[in-house]
Amino acid sequence: MDSGFIDLLRRQLKVDAATEIAADSPLRDLGMDSMRSIELLFTIEDTYGITLPDSELNETVFGSPGSLWAAVAAQLPPEQVAR
Amino acid sequence: MSVAAPAPQDADPLDLAGRVARVTAVAERHLAAADRDAAFPVQALDELRDTGLLGLVVPQEYGGLGGALRDVVDAGIALGRCDMSIALIFTMHCQQAAAVLAYAAEPLRSQLLPTLGAGRHYLASVSTESGKGGHLYSAHAALHERGDELAIDRFAPVVTGGEHADGFLITMRNVGATADNDVALVYAARDQLLVEPAGDWQPMGMRATRSAPLKLAGAVPRHQVIGPGAPFRDIANQVLGPYAHLGWSASWLGTAAGALSRTLGLVRGPAGRKRFDLASELLLTRLSTARQRLDAVHAQLRHTLAMVETTQDITTPANQLLLNSLKITASEQCHAAVDDLVDAVGLQHGYLKDSPTRIEQALRDLRSAALNYKNDRLHLADGRLALLDREVSFA
Numbered sequence: 263m264d265s266g267f268i269d270l271l272r273r274q275l276k277v278d279a280a281t282e283i284a285a286d287s288p289l290r291d292l293g294m295d296s297m298r299s300i301e302l303l304f305t306i307e308d309t310y311g312i313t314l315p316d317s318e319l320n321e322t323v324f325g326s327p328g329s330l331w332a333a334v335a336a337q338l339p340p341e342q343v344a345r
Numbered sequence: 346m347s348v349a350a351p352a353p354q355d356a357d358p359l360d361l362a363g364r365v366a367r368v369t370a371v372a373e374r375h376l377a378a379a380d381r382d383a384a385f386p387v388q389a390l391d392e393l394r395d396t397g398l399l400g401l402v403v404p405q406e407y408g409g410l411g412g413a414l415r416d417v418v419d420a421g422i423a424l425g426r427c428d429m430s431i432a433l434i435f436t437m438h439c440q441q442a443a444a445v446l447a448y449a450a451e452p453l454r455s456q457l458l459p460t461l462g463a464g465r466h467y468l469a470s471v472s473t474e475s476g477k478g479g480h481l482y483s484a485h486a487a488l489h490e491r492g493d494e495l496a497i498d499r500f501a502p503v504v505t506g507g508e509h510a511d512g513f514l515i516t517m518r519n520v521g522a523t524a525d526n527d528v529a530l531v532y533a534a535r536d537q538l539l540v541e542p543a544g545d546w547q548p549m550g551m552r553a554t555r556s557a558p559l560k561l562a563g564a565v566p567r568h569q570v571i572g573p574g575a576p577f578r579d580i581a582n583q584v585l586g587p588y589a590h591l592g593w594s595a596s597w598l599g600t601a602a603g604a605l606s607r608t609l610g611l612v613r614g615p616a617g618r619k620r621f622d623l624a625s626e627l628l629l630t631r632l633s634t635a636r637q638r639l640d641a642v643h644a645q646l647r648h649t650l651a652m653v654e655t656t657q658d659i660t661t662p663a664n665q666l667l668l669n670s671l672k673i674t675a676s677e678q679c680h681a682a683v684d685d686l687v688d689a690v691g692l693q694h695g696y697l698k699d700s701p702t703r704i705e706q707a708l709r710d711l712r713s714a715a716l717n718y719k720n721d722r723l724h725l726a727d728g729r730l731a732l733l734d735r736e737v738s739f740a
Contacts, residue, residue: 297624301624304618304623307615313614
């Protein structure tokens with residue numbers, strides 16, 4: 263996972279620095295609700311300059327940082343994912 | 346024991362979505378000009394021919410695609426997402442082809458079905474008449490015997506695509522009829538008739554259907570009456586009615602769904618998010634209301650389709666009420682959904698012609714839905730049917 267992506271999640275979900283965000287941390291436990299998920303989606307799209315396909319906009323993808331990052335990475339050029 | 350090899354999972358010889366996509370790609374390029382000029386979408390019709398879709402409901406044994414009503418509904422929605430006129434043109438052609446398939450007798454059957462199956466032959470419906478509007482179950486202009494043939498001489502105020510049709514299914518008062526409801530449905534190829542434009546077509550919406558008035562005159566062999574021996578009422582109840590209400594509703598649903606989808610694309614896009622406040626409760630409520638209307642129409646469309654596919658008797662009051670109410674609900678709710686979108690996005694993208702949302706055209710197009718076989722007339726029929734179903738037994 264991109265470290266910038268973790269930072270983005272931390273800012274959007276207002277998670278304090280002491281709380282670890284792991285790939286499998288349930289995002290709901292980190293304070294995600296339906297309104298924040300929309301804001302998070304738009305922030306991700308703006309930050310990475312991508313559009314997530316409708317098929318990825320579901321609770322499974324938005325369930326954990328790892329699954330969400332996988333969906334984001336799938337839309338990025340390979341060199342941007344590898345960094 | 347031998348086990349048959351399983352069919353490949355992805356085998357879809359019909360490939361309805363792929364064929365429709367070819368048509369919408371062409372229609373998309375011409376729809377603005379067709380709407381502006383009230384011109385028939387001849388390029389999209391050619392693509393409907395080239396993709397074989399004009400032969401969609403004709404069985405493969407006659408060279409058609411072997412599709413069913415369900416496929417007409419799916420294609421109607423998909424075409425409507427692009428342009429309501431092309432969706433109406435297509436679903437109404439399928440309605441006519443399905444009537445031929447279900448009721449044409451020999452020798453007409455063997456002559457016409459391969460022609461329709463080849464997908465080159467566009468059929469127009471001639472059922473409107475001055476003084477009776479779109480009332481399907483009656484006809485004033487009568488067939489007359491002329492030697493061995495039946496003479497047709499008829500004015501029709503609204504004939505979708507009539508100037509471009511290769512053939513016509515025409516409702517006429519039967520030879521020797523004693524009442525207006527003794528109707529014959531007659532097939533006539535274009536070259537059997539003198540087809541004269543009888544007026545202009547400058548409507549508010551569905552402009553590319555080019556449903557201008559026509560005068561038709563000519564004579565056809567007796568065997569070109571569809572379903573000799575079957576009362577016209579049966580053809581109307583079993584085929585024309587279900588195909589009309591389901592095909593129209595699919596076209597309208599597609600039109601509204603296309604407008605909603607383009608609107609969501611706009612407000613969700615990077616530029617749209619700067620312009621529209623997506624946390625606005627008013628905007629969210631309007632988007633929700635539009636979507637709710639379309640989900641309700643979609644549910645009723647699918648439910649009505651399942652009823653038509655499985656019922657033993659489509660003429661029961663409960664079944665007729667469901668079919669009619671689909672038409673009324675779809676015509677009202679699809680229009681209302683697009684009207685919601687006008688308020689949701691405002692003047693620039695909801696009211697101006699050059700917005701990529703195409704809301705302005707969709708709203709004009711959908712305003713015709715309540716008039717296309719008028720809801721007022723259908724409510725009278727439904728009121729009478731309701732009286733026949735005291736228990737309110739839902740289909």
